[in-house]
Amino acid sequence: MPEYVIRESPRARRVTLRMSVEQGLEVVVPRGFDQTAVPALVRDKASWVARVERRLAAESAARDADPPDRLPQTISLRALGEEWAIEYVPTESSRVTITERGPGHLRVSGAVADHVARRLGLGRWLSRKARKSLIPWLGLVSQEQGLPFAAVVVRAQRTRWGSCSRKGAVSLNKTLLFLPSHLVHYVLVHELCHTVRHDHSPVFWAELRRREPMCEELRREARAAGRYVPAWARLPVR
Numbered sequence: 001m002p003e004y005v006i007r008e009s010p011r012a013r014r015v016t017l018r019m020s021v022e023q024g025l026e027v028v029v030p031r032g033f034d035q036t037a038v039p040a041l042v043r044d045k046a047s048w049v050a051r052v053e054r055r056l057a058a059e060s061a062a063r064d065a066d067p068p069d070r071l072p073q074t075i076s077l078r079a080l081g082e083e084w085a086i087e088y089v090p091t092e093s094s095r096v097t098i099t100e101r102g103p104g105h106l107r108v109s110g111a112v113a114d115h116v117a118r119r120l121g122l123g124r125w126l127s128r129k130a131r132k133s134l135i136p137w138l139g140l141v142s143q144e145q146g147l148p149f150a151a152v153v154v155r156a157q158r159t160r161w162g163s164c165s166r167k168g169a170v171s172l173n174k175t176l177l178f179l180p181s182h183l184v185h186y187v188l189v190h191e192l193c194h195t196v197r198h199d200h201s202p203v204f205w206a207e208l209r210r211r212e213p214m215c216e217e218l219r220r221e222a223r224a225a226g227r228y229v230p231a232w233a234r235l236p237v238r
Helices: 035-044 046-065 115-145 174-178 181-193 202-211 215-223
Strands: 004-009 016-020 024-030 074-077 082-090 096-100 105-110 151-155 162-164 169-173
Touching (some): 024 035, 035 046, 074 174, 096 115, 105 115, 162 181, 169 174, 169 181
Parallel strands (some): 004 024, 082 105
């Protein structure tokens, strides 16, 4: 049986299993849940655990091949169909400034040899691009689906492509821009469906399936889409 940790959550309504490279297997249980039942639940999910372990191992290998301190020469924003070539211009500044010098041409100037400053600068540029594109994109999908939302924010979430609060506030991950557009569309519809049903119950999946018949296939593809995100944008700056 794989090793795991149990976390009791007052917000949890059922037992869920989560896996990440950093934390391993985490079993989230509702408050007051009989934790002696957890080993049997983990054994029942053995095939899922093995499948996710293989995916995480592949993603970890990809990260090792693409270290976060490597100078990227291009940036592919698949969601927008944009490919940006990068020109590095070192100066005496302690910061890094990102300038769009025309279609597909990005100038990175300043302390370009400082990988932390460089990643911070590129991260700020990515945040601006994400707010400019993802917010109106969500508005368009909201109108198409007839699913209004209360607010939207673009952030750098660590483990989710998006989320939706019980009050209908949608949060989107800025790294969605690295994904193919059909996966971004799926994430937007998924989160908007949470304005109707704020859980992952069969009722929610039926609602999502009605609006996106290929949701099961898209969900699997989205779960493996971390490979599209370059290391400099995926990992926290330390």
